[in-house]
Amino acid sequence: MSTPAAIRSWEAHFTQYRSVWKTNVMGSFVQPLLYLLGMGLGVGALVDDSGRSDALLDGLTYFQFLAPGLLATTAMMIAANEAMWPVLGGFKWWKKFHSEAATPLTPNEIAGGVALWQITKSCIAVVGVATVLALFPDTRSWGLLLAIVFGTLTGAAFAAPISAWSATRDGDYSFPTINRFVITPLFLFGGAFYPISQLPDWMEPIAIATPLWHGVELCRNAVYDRLEFWPTVGHLAYLVTLAVVGWVMAARSFNRRLTL
Amino acid sequence: MSLIDVAPLRIVPPQIRHARRPQRMLERQWMVNRAGGWIIFVTGFFEPLFYLLSIRVGFGALVGDVDDGGTLIPYAEFVAPALMAASAMNGAVYESTMNIFFKMKHEKLYDAVLATPMTSGDVALGEILNATLRGAVYSAAFLVTMGALDMTGSWWSILMLPVAVLIAFSFSAIGMAATTFMRSWADFEYVPAVMLPMFLFSATFYPLSSYGDWAWIVQLSPLYHGVATMRGLNTGDLSWAMLAHVGVLAALAVGGLTFTARRIERLLLP
Amino acid sequence: MNPPASTPLIEARQLVKRFGDFTAVGGINIEVRPGESFGFLGPNGAGKSSTMRMIGCVSPPTSGDLNIFGLDATRHGKQIRGRMGVVPQLDQLDEQLTVQDNLIVYGRYFDIPRAECKRRAQELLEFVQLTDRADSKIEPLSGGMKRRVSIARSLINEPDLLLLDEPTTGLDPQARHVLWDRLYRLKQQGVTLVLTTHYMDEAEQLCDRLVVMDGGRIVAEGSPNELIREHSPREVLELRYPAGTNEEHAFEVEGIGHRQEALPDRILIYADDGEVALKEVHARGSIPESVLVRRSSLEDVFLKLTGRSLVD
Numbered sequence: 001m002s003t004p005a006a007i008r009s010w011e012a013h014f015t016q017y018r019s020v021w022k023t024n025v026m027g028s029f030v031q032p033l034l035y036l037l038g039m040g041l042g043v044g045a046l047v048d049d050s051g052r053s054d055a056l057l058d059g060l061t062y063f064q065f066l067a068p069g070l071l072a073t074t075a076m077m078i079a080a081n082e083a084m085w086p087v088l089g090g091f092k093w094w095k096k097f098h099s100e101a102a103t104p105l106t107p108n109e110i111a112g113g114v115a116l117w118q119i120t121k122s123c124i125a126v127v128g129v130a131t132v133l134a135l136f137p138d139t140r141s142w143g144l145l146l147a148i149v150f151g152t153l154t155g156a157a158f159a160a161p162i163s164a165w166s167a168t169r170d171g172d173y174s175f176p177t178i179n180r181f182v183i184t185p186l187f188l189f190g191g192a193f194y195p196i197s198q199l200p201d202w203m204e205p206i207a208i209a210t211p212l213w214h215g216v217e218l219c220r221n222a223v224y225d226r227l228e229f230w231p232t233v234g235h236l237a238y239l240v241t242l243a244v245v246g247w248v249m250a251a252r253s254f255n256r257r258l259t260l
Numbered sequence: 261m262s263l264i265d266v267a268p269l270r271i272v273p274p275q276i277r278h279a280r281r282p283q284r285m286l287e288r289q290w291m292v293n294r295a296g297g298w299i300i301f302v303t304g305f306f307e308p309l310f311y312l313l314s315i316r317v318g319f320g321a322l323v324g325d326v327d328d329g330g331t332l333i334p335y336a337e338f339v340a341p342a343l344m345a346a347s348a349m350n351g352a353v354y355e356s357t358m359n360i361f362f363k364m365k366h367e368k369l370y371d372a373v374l375a376t377p378m379t380s381g382d383v384a385l386g387e388i389l390n391a392t393l394r395g396a397v398y399s400a401a402f403l404v405t406m407g408a409l410d411m412t413g414s415w416w417s418i419l420m421l422p423v424a425v426l427i428a429f430s431f432s433a434i435g436m437a438a439t440t441f442m443r444s445w446a447d448f449e450y451v452p453a454v455m456l457p458m459f460l461f462s463a464t465f466y467p468l469s470s471y472g473d474w475a476w477i478v479q480l481s482p483l484y485h486g487v488a489t490m491r492g493l494n495t496g497d498l499s500w501a502m503l504a505h506v507g508v509l510a511a512l513a514v515g516g517l518t519f520t521a522r523r524i525e526r527l528l529l530p
Numbered sequence: 531m532n533p534p535a536s537t538p539l540i541e542a543r544q545l546v547k548r549f550g551d552f553t554a555v556g557g558i559n560i561e562v563r564p565g566e567s568f569g570f571l572g573p574n575g576a577g578k579s580s581t582m583r584m585i586g587c588v589s590p591p592t593s594g595d596l597n598i599f600g601l602d603a604t605r606h607g608k609q610i611r612g613r614m615g616v617v618p619q620l621d622q623l624d625e626q627l628t629v630q631d632n633l634i635v636y637g638r639y640f641d642i643p644r645a646e647c648k649r650r651a652q653e654l655l656e657f658v659q660l661t662d663r664a665d666s667k668i669e670p671l672s673g674g675m676k677r678r679v680s681i682a683r684s685l686i687n688e689p690d691l692l693l694l695d696e697p698t699t700g701l702d703p704q705a706r707h708v709l710w711d712r713l714y715r716l717k718q719q720g721v722t723l724v725l726t727t728h729y730m731d732e733a734e735q736l737c738d739r740l741v742v743m744d745g746g747r748i749v750a751e752g753s754p755n756e757l758i759r760e761h762s763p764r765e766v767l768e769l770r771y772p773a774g775t776n777e778e779h780a781f782e783v784e785g786i787g788h789r790q791e792a793l794p795d796r797i798l799i800y801a802d803d804g805e806v807a808l809k810e811v812h813a814r815g816s817i818p819e820s821v822l823v824r825r826s827s828l829e830d831v832f833l834k835l836t837g838r839s840l841v842d
Contacts, residue, residue: 026449031456038460043319046335046466050324062322185310194318203317281641288635292626372622374588376639376687377612529588 005105009113010120012100027078028128032070036132039193040066056195060224067139068223069192071129071151072215078125079155080183082118083162084175090114091167091257101258111254114163115156115247122155123148139223147222150236154215157239160246167253186212214238275381275521284378285386286393308347308402312409315339328467333413333495340411341420341490342464344402345427349483350455351398352428355391356435357451361442370528384524388432388517395428396421414496423493423506427486430509433516434482440523458483482512537600539564539691539722540585545594547580554580556746557594562724564690567717569737570726571828573836577746578726579619582695585724587611599690612640615684619695621676623668629679630655630664637686647686654682658712674705681712692716694725698732710735730828742828744836754828761834762826763788765804769797769811769818782816791833798833800826 044062047053057065090096100110126148133139162178189199190212196204207213214235221227316336323335363369370383403421406412442448462483468475478484485505492502540562547555555577562568570578583589584596587607596603598610624632630651637647655661658678668676677697684692697713698706713736717723727733733740734754742750742757750757767787771779773795780792787801801807804823811818 026453030453034456034460038457039465042460042466042470043323045470046326047319047322050322052322052324056322180306184307188310188314188318193314194322198317198321200317281639284635284638287638288624288627291631291635292624367625368618368620368622369624371588371618372624372636373639375586375611375614375616375618376636377608377641378639379608529590 005109006112006116009100009105009110010116012096013113013117013120025128028074028125029132032074032129033132035070036063036067036136056198058195061138063136064138064224065195065220066193067133067136068147068220069216071126071133071147071219072154072212073187073190073192074129075122075126075151075155075215076158076186076212077183079118079122079159080162080178082121083159084166084178085172087114087163087166088169088172088175092170097254097258107255107258108251110258111163111167111247111251114254115160115250118159118163119152119156122159123152126151126155133223141223141225143222143225146227147219150215150218150222153236153239153243154211154218157211157215157242157246160243160250162246164246164249164253167250167257186210191216211239211242273518273521275379275525276385276517277381279379279381279385281378281382282386282389285373285383285390289390289393305401305405308343308398308405311343311347312336312340312402312405312411315343316409316411326467327469328491328495329497331495331497336409336411337413337494338467338491339465340406341417341494342462342487344399344406344420344424345483345486345490346459346462346464347402348395348399348424348428349431349458349486350395352391352395352432353435353451353455355394356388356432357439357442358448359391360387360436360439361445361448364439364528374528380525380528381521383528384436384520385517388429388436388520391432391435392425392429395432396425399424399428413494416493416496416498419493420490423486423489423509426506426509426513427483430482430513430516433513433520435516437516437519437523440520440527462487482509485509537564538562538597539566539599540568540724541595541597542585543595545581545584545596546592547577547584547589548592553746555584558741558743558746558748560741560748562722564722565717565720567723567736567738568725569733569740570724570743571728571730571733571740571832572726572743573728576743578743579695580746581743582693582724582726586614586616586693612687613690615687615689615692617677617680617684617692617694617697619699621680623676623679623683625668628665628667629660629671632668632679633683633686636683640687642687650686650688651682654685657685657715658682659708672705674701674708677701677705677709678712681709685716689721691722691724694723696726696728698727698729706732730832733828742832742835749835750831757828757831758826761831763800763802764826765801765807766824766826766830767799767801767804767807767811768822768824769799769816770795770820771797771818779816779818782814783811786810786814789834798830800830 040063044066047057047062053060053062053065091098097110100113101107105113129151130144130148133144165174189196189203189207190210191207192212196207196213199207218227218232218235218239221232319339320334320336325332326335326338328338373383374380399421402424403412403417406417438451458481461478462481463471463478464483464487468478468484468488471478485508489502489505489509492498538561540560542558542560544557544559545555546553546557558577558581560568570576570581572578580589584591584603585598587598587603587610590604599613601610603610624635627635633651633654634644634647637650638644642650652661652664655664658681660675660678660682663671663675668679671679681694681697694713698709701709710732713723717736723736725732725736727736737754739753740751740757741748750761752760769779769783776792776794776797780790780797783790783797783799787799787807789800791798791800799807799811808821808823
């Protein structure tokens with residue numbers, strides 16, 4: 001049996017990636033480690049000293065609370081950026097997709113290759129963070145394995161809709177704005193650094209509507225073995241829906257742009 | 261001959277001292293922004309808002325008050341000036357590394373500029389001022405937002421703005437000096453590798469005393485000196501030590517500038 | 531104010547440029563007089579661009595003397611650049627600005643007042659026939675248009691000397707002719723032009739005088755006609771034989787004309803009268819696939835001087 005087409009397209013991404021893996025070590029290992037040490041331990045000491053953490057953090061120390069959230073935020077940031085410049089550039093600057101379309105690959109398969117690659121990259125990033133968490137006794141658990149799956153899914157839920165957008169763009173003007181008005185606020189308000197119950201009443205529903213919060217909840221509950229059936233199904237359904245709808249739209253954009 | 265040749269400034273090399281038209285680079289940036297780049301500039305104002313809000317609603321409630329050299333102050337008031345210092349640093353470094361490199365290697369901007377009577381000193385100083393200005397605008401946005409959210413502790417906090425400008429200038433100069441060593445985009449991985457630890461470990465989010473015996477390492481961070489000064493001004497708790505912090509920043513500014521001027525000619529005029 | 535006509539505008543003595551061990555320019559002497567149009571001809575890597583960068587005062591000479599406008603290039607670079615316009619090999623237009631703003635910002639680098647910059651920008655855009663593109667960004671412009679913007683920009687300071695590094699490389703024939711026309715007008719207005727090229731026709735069209743460079747040295751100097759007269763007979767007979775058989779046919783036609791050159795795709799015979807030479811070829815029973823008789827050109831001069839074709 002020959003290799004499925006989308007995988008052949010994915011191979012091209014992977015080959016390029018091997019030469020820049022160092023960037024990823026920084027983004028998915030060193031960076032979360034620094035946040036964990038800087039915020040988890042340092043701010044954690046202040047939080048835990050204040051005596052309020054028990055009530056607010058559901059019995060977790062601040063370090064324990066923060067750590068799993070970084071799985072989801074890292075996946076979000078890596079996946080979102082992978083879905084912006086590389087996708088636009090594949091059409092506009094390097095014409096990578098156009099040259100792929102000149103081979104027997106169909107636009108659907110090319111889009112599929114991009115999607116697989118984004119999942120791979122999210123997964124690599126999440127594994128990096130999970131490795132960091134496994135270094136500390138407080139966050140070391142078998143649940144990390146499940147959290148890797150959830151984190152990767154979070155990445156997919158961001159990569160897919162953003163790819164659909166990027167594939168229709170002619171310039172990168174909107175990307176800094178996406179980072180500034182979507183990614184950064186989610187990073188700060190998405191429940192990774194403190195429970196969203198602390199947000200003002202009007203902001204809480206917004207936070208719940210974002211994919212990041214669902215990813216954070218899944219990862220945190222997985223690590224501390226607190227997954228409950230129905231909430232878990234709800235979170236998963238939401239993230240899977242976003243990923244699937246996003247990719248259907250992305251594939252349509254690829255078709256439109258590559259079959260002019 | 262002129263103010264520029266006053267003795268203490270002699271340590272700055274002649275390329276910079278004899279720069280006569282650095283403002284032309286600012287003029288160019290103004291024309292660029294006028295033609296559309298201003299959107300990115302304006303949206304930059306939201307960043308402080310997001311950070312400050314998350315500090316207030318999130319961390320503030322978790323931490324409560326924090327012990328700042330003997331007095332208890334609300335956590336938001338403790339962190340806000342540090343974030344402002346970091347924002348000045350980030351704006352300046354981004355502009356003086358990535359943007360400069362892009363203009364140098366891809367747009368070949370400086371090749372075109374140096375074919376005119378503009379000198380390498382004009383370009384270096386002009387672009388450092390440009391990055392400083394960007395840092396200063398972000399800082400001003402930060403200060404206004406802090407005031408609006410009632411996170412300023414005293415009227416001294418207005419002086420945080422000039423200190424932020426000094427931070428931006430120092431980091432622009434250092435950033436530009438670093439850029440003269442960059443060979444390709446791959447080298448820019450080292451920028452966040454330096455910036456992030458500095459951001460997290462410059463007594464930004466908790467007092468220097470938290471570091472215990474390791475506090476001396478924190479004091480090696482240039483950002484720490486900015487943070488310490490800004491924090492003192494924000495609470496209105498002034499001390500002589502702040503002058504030393506400002507001195508460190510000024511020394512870095514002169515050092516970075518001197519270094520850049522020596523390197524820039526070799527880089528731009530082979 | 532131009533210096534008296536007898537004083538050269540550019541004067542180089544034993545000019546050398548080295549990058550580490552590599553010698554880009556190996557001791558050349560040149561003199562360019564005011565109002566003249568002067569060309570550097572040579573293949574890639576001959577040292578033309580390095581020479582141009584030294585004249586543009588953005589690359590200090592390793593040794594030798596270089597005076598421009600009677601000023602020493604190493605010490606007075608700033609003043610010299612103030613009176614000079616430069617059109618670089620690759621357009622270095624400011625992609626973040628519109629066409630008109632490119633000109634205005636550039637003028638400001640010369641300390642020309644803003645209002646004056648604006649006035650000149652409009653005038654120059656008219657000159658290069660781009661008035662309707664004044665508010666366009668740079669990116670959507672064609673190669674020929676970008677080059678015309680570059681030329682307009684280089685004229686913003688009303689220079690006495692204009693340096694053009696391969697002004698028409700990469701342009702289509704029509705765009706080249708538009709550009710040549712504009713450069714010719716500038717020359718008529720008394721602007722001294724110094725240009726590099728590896729196109730013979732360009733050199734013949736634009737240059738009063740030129741030097742042929744190869745390997746960092748000057749191998750010949752003179753007006754296009756002088757060079758052709760001196761280094762090549764009047765006409766050239768080009769013979770094409772079936773692919774791969776040039777060598778045996780070269781043997782057949784040996785001794786016809788003054789000189790011969792066997793190129794991969796054809797044989798060139800240099801003669802005072804091409805038709806006479808052709809008769810002789812036929813008389814010897816050699817039957818080429820195709821035949822062309824033409825006047826000899828700078829390409830032939832270059833071929834003789836360096837043993838290589840110019841455009842490779």
